[in-house]
Amino acid sequence: xPADYHTHTPLCKHASGTPEGYVEAAVAAGLDEYGISDHAPxxxxxxxxxxxLECELPEYLDWIxxxxxxxRDRVIVRAGMECDWLKGCEGFIGELxxxxxxxxLIGSVHYLGDxxxxxxxxxxxxxxxxxxxxxxxxxxxxxxxxxxxxxxxxAHPDLVKKFSHVPPGDLDRFYDPVxxxxxxxxxxxxxxxxxxxxxxxxxxxxxxxxxxxASAGIGLVISSDAHAPNEIARDFQKARELARxxxxxxxxxxxxxxxxxxxx
Ligand code: ZN
Ligand code: FE
Ligand code: FE
Ligand code: ZN
Numbered sequence: 001x002p003a004d005y006h007t008h009t010p011l012c013k014h015a016s017g018t019p020e021g022y023v024e025a026a027v028a029a030g031l032d033e034y035g036i037s038d039h040a041p042x043x044x045x046x047x048x049x050x051x052x053l054e055c056e057l058p059e060y061l062d063w064i065x066x067x068x069x070x071x072r073d074r075v076i077v078r079a080g081m082e083c084d085w086l087k088g089c090e091g092f093i094g095e096l097x098x099x100x101x102x103x104x105l106i107g108s109v110h111y112l113g114d115x116x117x118x119x120x121x122x123x124x125x126x127x128x129x130x131x132x133x134x135x136x137x138x139x140x141x142x143x144x145x146x147x148x149x150x151x152x153x154x155a156h157p158d159l160v161k162k163f164s165h166v167p168p169g170d171l172d173r174f175y176d177p178v179x180x181x182x183x184x185x186x187x188x189x190x191x192x193x194x195x196x197x198x199x200x201x202x203x204x205x206x207x208x209x210x211x212x213x214a215s216a217g218i219g220l221v222i223s224s225d226a227h228a229p230n231e232i233a234r235d236f237q238k239a240r241e242l243a244r245x246x247x248x249x250x251x252x253x254x255x256x257x258x259x260x261x262x263x264x
Contacts, residue, residue, distance in 0.1 A: 002251045003033030006223030011052040012039040015227035019067035022229045026075045029233035035078035078103040085145035104254035107151030132167045139174045143181035156192040157205035179212045188219030188252045193235040214247035
């Protein structure tokens with residue numbers, strides 16, 4: 001089974017479960033590795049209402065330690081964070097990277113300017129937005145995140161489609177430059193199964209993006225983005241088949257920010 005590196009904890013205020021609950025779910029799913037990657041703090045605080053505060057980092061590390069205790073030798077616990085890529089965040093991400101011996105850092109684009117476009121709270125804003133322009137801005141931001149080289153894993157590549165706002169025509173015009181930026185930088189992308197359970201009803205990224213990524217030699221991890229224990233490794237069989245159909249034959253593992261490969 002591939003590892004599941006993108007999972008949350010209640011510290012972000014929109015996930016549920018205990019470390020023990022997640023560990024039991026990971027063991028039951030047959031995972032070799034369970035990686036914890038809650039929404040990292042952002043500055044200035046309070047930044048929004050869906051992440052841990054900086055002062056809660058020790059509590060987060062306790063949560064990880066509790067998971068390790070619960071896991072014993074049944075599943076390997078990995079420690080990471082899901083960091084938001086924001087204008088001018090580089091210094092702070094560097095600081096966060098030094099706070100613990102992380103196994104990996106995940107980078108995510110959830111914000112375009114001050115709009116967290118994937119938040120159902122602001123769904124109305126989509127109606128006032130030009131989808132083509134929003135997509136252009138999203139992918140430009142995503143490429144910049146890749147070029148920063150700060151992250152091991154780039155999360156949910158086409159999250160911008162979450163509520164099914166997709167411009168007409170061939171989407172390669174958005175995909176090509178970002179594929180090039182990711183390939184040049186060496187970070188890996190995720191096949192995030194949560195998209196199957198969102199209005200877009202498609203995993204992130206779309207099959208075409210996955211195909212281009214595989215051809216470009218971009219590494220892959222399969223992730224659930226679990227916000228509850230019963231979402232651990234959700235749809236992983238379906239995801240493996242999708243990855244193989246796109247041309248992938250291996251997935252990536254991370255330990256202390258060093259990569260290795262695993263046969264898919
Ligand atoms: Zn979340
Ligand atoms: Fe995310
Ligand atoms: Fe997440
Ligand atoms: Zn996420």
